[in-house]
Amino acid sequence: MTTVDVAGHLRTMRAHVPLVQCITNTVVQQFSANVLLAAGASPAMLDHEADSAQFARIANGILVNFGTATSHQLLAADAATAAAAETGTPWVLDPVSFGGVAHRSVHIRRLAWSRPTCIRGNASEIAALAGAGAGGRGIESTDEVDVILEHAGRLATSTGAIIAASGPRDAIIDTHPDAPDRLLLARVAGGSPLMPLVVGTGCSLAALTAAYLGAVPSEDARDRFAAVVTAHVHVAAAGAVAARTAEAPGSFAVAFLDALHTVSEDDLTAVDVTVETVERTHR
Amino acid sequence: MTTVDVAGHLRTMRAHVPLVQCITNTVVQQFSANVLLAAGASPAMLDHEADSAQFARIANGILVNFGTATSHQLLAADAATAAAAETGTPWVLDPVSFGGVAHRSVHIRRLAWSRPTCIRGNASEIAALAGAGAGGRGIESTDEVDVILEHAGRLATSTGAIIAASGPRDAIIDTHPDAPDRLLLARVAGGSPLMPLVVGTGCSLAALTAAYLGAVPSEDARDRFAAVVTAHVHVAAAGAVAARTAEAPGSFAVAFLDALHTVSEDDLTAVDVTVETVERTHR
Amino acid sequence: MTTVDVAGHLRTMRAHVPLVQCITNTVVQQFSANVLLAAGASPAMLDHEADSAQFARIANGILVNFGTATSHQLLAADAATAAAAETGTPWVLDPVSFGGVAHRSVHIRRLAWSRPTCIRGNASEIAALAGAGAGGRGIESTDEVDVILEHAGRLATSTGAIIAASGPRDAIIDTHPDAPDRLLLARVAGGSPLMPLVVGTGCSLAALTAAYLGAVPSEDARDRFAAVVTAHVHVAAAGAVAARTAEAPGSFAVAFLDALHTVSEDDLTAVDVTVETVERTHR
Numbered sequence: 132m133t134t135v136d137v138a139g140h141l142r143t144m145r146a147h148v149p150l151v152q153c154i155t156n157t158v159v160q161q162f163s164a165n166v167l168l169a170a171g172a173s174p175a176m177l178d179h180e181a182d183s184a185q186f187a188r189i190a191n192g193i194l195v196n197f198g199t200a201t202s203h204q205l206l207a208a209d210a211a212t213a214a215a216a217e218t219g220t221p222w223v224l225d226p227v228s229f230g231g232v233a234h235r236s237v238h239i240r241r242l243a244w245s246r247p248t249c250i251r252g253n254a255s256e257i258a259a260l261a262g263a264g265a266g267g268r269g270i271e272s273t274d275e276v277d278v279i280l281e282h283a284g285r286l287a288t289s290t291g292a293i294i295a296a297s298g299p300r301d302a303i304i305d306t307h308p309d310a311p312d313r314l315l316l317a318r319v320a321g322g323s324p325l326m327p328l329v330v331g332t333g334c335s336l337a338a339l340t341a342a343y344l345g346a347v348p349s350e351d352a353r354d355r356f357a358a359v360v361t362a363h364v365h366v367a368a369a370g371a372v373a374a375r376t377a378e379a380p381g382s383f384a385v386a387f388l389d390a391l392h393t394v395s396e397d398d399l400t401a402v403d404v405t406v407e408t409v410e411r412t413h414r
Numbered sequence: 415m416t417t418v419d420v421a422g423h424l425r426t427m428r429a430h431v432p433l434v435q436c437i438t439n440t441v442v443q444q445f446s447a448n449v450l451l452a453a454g455a456s457p458a459m460l461d462h463e464a465d466s467a468q469f470a471r472i473a474n475g476i477l478v479n480f481g482t483a484t485s486h487q488l489l490a491a492d493a494a495t496a497a498a499a500e501t502g503t504p505w506v507l508d509p510v511s512f513g514g515v516a517h518r519s520v521h522i523r524r525l526a527w528s529r530p531t532c533i534r535g536n537a538s539e540i541a542a543l544a545g546a547g548a549g550g551r552g553i554e555s556t557d558e559v560d561v562i563l564e565h566a567g568r569l570a571t572s573t574g575a576i577i578a579a580s581g582p583r584d585a586i587i588d589t590h591p592d593a594p595d596r597l598l599l600a601r602v603a604g605g606s607p608l609m610p611l612v613v614g615t616g617c618s619l620a621a622l623t624a625a626y627l628g629a630v631p632s633e634d635a636r637d638r639f640a641a642v643v644t645a646h647v648h649v650a651a652a653g654a655v656a657a658r659t660a661e662a663p664g665s666f667a668v669a670f671l672d673a674l675h676t677v678s679e680d681d682l683t684a685v686d687v688t689v690e691t692v693e694r695t696h697r
Numbered sequence: 698m699t700t701v702d703v704a705g706h707l708r709t710m711r712a713h714v715p716l717v718q719c720i721t722n723t724v725v726q727q728f729s730a731n732v733l734l735a736a737g738a739s740p741a742m743l744d745h746e747a748d749s750a751q752f753a754r755i756a757n758g759i760l761v762n763f764g765t766a767t768s769h770q771l772l773a774a775d776a777a778t779a780a781a782a783e784t785g786t787p788w789v790l791d792p793v794s795f796g797g798v799a800h801r802s803v804h805i806r807r808l809a810w811s812r813p814t815c816i817r818g819n820a821s822e823i824a825a826l827a828g829a830g831a832g833g834r835g836i837e838s839t840d841e842v843d844v845i846l847e848h849a850g851r852l853a854t855s856t857g858a859i860i861a862a863s864g865p866r867d868a869i870i871d872t873h874p875d876a877p878d879r880l881l882l883a884r885v886a887g888g889s890p891l892m893p894l895v896v897g898t899g900c901s902l903a904a905l906t907a908a909y910l911g912a913v914p915s916e917d918a919r920d921r922f923a924a925v926v927t928a929h930v931h932v933a934a935a936g937a938v939a940a941r942t943a944e945a946p947g948s949f950a951v952a953f954l955d956a957l958h959t960v961s962e963d964d965l966t967a968v969d970v971t972v973e974t975v976e977r978t979h980r
Contacts, residue, residue: 157440160440160441160482161441161442161444161445161613161614164441164613165612165613165663165664165667168610168611168612168613168663169611169662169663169664174613175511176439176440176441176481176482177482177511177515178482179482179483179484179517179518181517182515182516182517182518185515185516185517186514186515189514201484203484203485384664385664385665385667385668386664386665387664388662388663388664388667389661389662389663389664389665390662392611392662392663392664393661393662
């Protein structure tokens with residue numbers, strides 16, 4: 132696997148209009164819903180424990196993000212992910228500010244080892260979840276992808292999840308489907324330095340990842356890896372397009388939503404993506 | 415009744431600046447508040463059971479939307495609508511995703527038969543609430559207004575509420591104040607295909623409906639029907655104005671808020687509205 | 698003290714990137730986070746009682762706003778402000794709609810006399826909290842700053858907090874550090890009449906005040922007063938810049954976020970600010 136058919140995955144996602152159940156923090160609910168709608172998916176923010184499992188059975192993908200988790204949401208995530216395990220529905224864990232405070236870290240850690248399809252966070256959250264470092268202060272990005280590659284690989288192996296570490300250059304890591312001592316590693320460059328100045332760009336990328344996973348017709352590991360990569364490419368392309376016209380965060384957020392909607396298969400193909408097979412450096 | 419004085423109702427609403435208590439989902443709270451402010455009303459999002467009844471007594475109109483209802487909100491809605499029943503304050507029920515999941519459907523159904531002044535949803539939610547069909551998947555619109563007219567009429571008769579089914583063409587249905595075997599039916603055309611790509615356009619229309627109802631000085635059935643129609647006309651006019659300059663959902667949302675603020679009485683008068691009296695086709 | 702070094706405080710805040718914990722209402726969480734990011738600070742919206750105290754110990758400033766307070770948030774605020782008292786971390790109370798309803802007023806009043814560093818509200822909320830008047834209807838501004846000066850002075854004396862009353866012209870009042878019978882009074886003019894039409898402009902000003910306080914290296918009373926003034930000057934400058942290009946609330950909100958990011962030290966210096974020492978007129 133040396134390339135990803137990003138154009139094909141965009142086409143599939145838009146044709147499928149995947150229904151994404153988001154159990155996510157209230158700060159970014161509106162923006163995440165608008166990102167999903169603009170990109171071509173369908174959001175539903177049901178996060179009450181009394182109906183989250185029932186809804187999970189009709190959703191195509193699920194996102195869990197405990198950024199402002201209420202007790203309702205903690206219970207709703209348990210119910211929804213248990214239902215997803217039964218139906219084979221893909222789900223994404225966004226470990227927002229893991230390591231920063233104990234309460235949420237307990238719940239994030241438990242879910243991380245409950246078979247998520249993908250864990251998407253920034254480099255410091257991924258490193259902290261893998262057992263290295265103390266995690267970030269809030270929802271910040273640091274450009275330490277190379278530093279955390281070993282940690283991300285260990286996390287992929289121990290959780291079975293595709294690991295996506297977002298930053299100025301994203302890294303997506305998965306265990307190799309055919310070689311237990313190797314990893315798949317994709318790197319996605321693009322976006323804009325204005326993205327960290329708009330709240331929810333990372334959180335909504337996790338939601339869009341659930342959308343792309345939800346549009347994949349099979350549970351094939353390569354297809355799922357490619358779906359995660361394409362979500363990152365879609366956001367990188369939209370960020371680059373938005374940065375052409377916007378120079379400050381307010382107008383950038385508007386242009387970013389526009390671009391998620393208007394980007395073409397060619398725009399996605401133009402994003403700098405590399406896919407390689409690397410040695411596992413962790414035990 | 416063959417016409418609605420939309421210019422007069424806009425003038426009345428803006429002069430009154432109705433205070434609208436919104437017990438609504440957290441995804442659309444910000445957008446709904448901005449819609450109310452831009453249109454000329456005053457929002458207040460109090461949704462705790464400990465103060466919702468007290469606030470309901472000073473509000474001019476109330477909205478209930480259980481899109482992400484917490485237990486707080488379920489109790490707050492009971493308290494607020496009970497207070498509204500005592501004071502005669504109009505209130506609007508938005509049955510978001512009724513029929514999709516059991517938990518919220520129980521609570522929505524109970525409120526639908528608790529004498530709301532208006533029930534505003536999309537066609538599939540209205541049909542499901544009337545007992546036909548299974549409801550929608552999330553907050554989506556379908557253009558089945560003609561299909562659901564019979565259901566909407568039955569719902570108007572059994573609940574006593576004005577029924578508003580939103581979509582590419584809105585339908586507002588009420589029992590006829592003078593003829594028990596007839597219904598009032600208004601149709602409003604306009605808006606933009608970009609509206610379903612911005613989260614909260616439907617939910618905020620329900621909030622604006624509560625604002626227009628809250629500005630009506632009497633409990634006269636015709637005035638209230640006209641108020642509901644004018645809320646839909648206001649949104650249709652603003653959507654059409656916004657669509658002239660915006661071609662994607664991010665910039666459309668901004669232009670829509672601008673247009674809600676700047677549209678004139680002439681803009682509302684230009685919207686295609688028909689009002690007719692039709693036979694009740696249901697028993 | 699006759700002037701405030703607003704350029705210096707802007708520089709300090711942006712250099713420090715203060716981490717601000719916001720326990721605030723869900724209506725304005727997204728906007729407040731974007732205001733903080735655009736201005737140069739770092740938001741974190743942790744509001745669960747189980748981790749708010751732990752996070753408060755690493756935050757530089759804290760905001761408490763009970764606009765849609767859940768029981769979670771009420772407990773979280775108690776925990777966070779108790780931690781802040783131990784660490785000397787500055788915190789800001791925004792008494793949203795104090796006096797309007799009993800439930801939240803009880804909790805707001807209790808916190809107001811729990812040694813906040815600053816209380817920022819509109820004139821009617823400040824007056825009501827000082828014991829005069831019944832408070833506002835929701836989150837509205839009235840231009841009664843001169844009327845409430847005596848009340849604000851009394852509130853500053855009795856709570857020990859810097860009192861900021863926002864409106865078309867803001868007033869910031871503090872007890873004089875050297876003269877017990879005198880008060881410091883700063884007035885800030887600017888902004889735009891469109892600001893009250895965008896939900897969260899007041900609430901996010903309170904968040905930004907916590908950011909500026911969090912960037913002050915000492916607990917010096919004059920520095921903290923100047924920090925509060927500079928937060929208001931930053932918002933006034935951004936509002937004025939935004940009003941040059943935007944004529945309606947949707948585009949104004951976008952331009953305002955842009956301007957918070959792009960305003961320079963010169964833009965802040967250009968804002969009309971007066972600082973004077975006045976007699977205490979209350980007993």
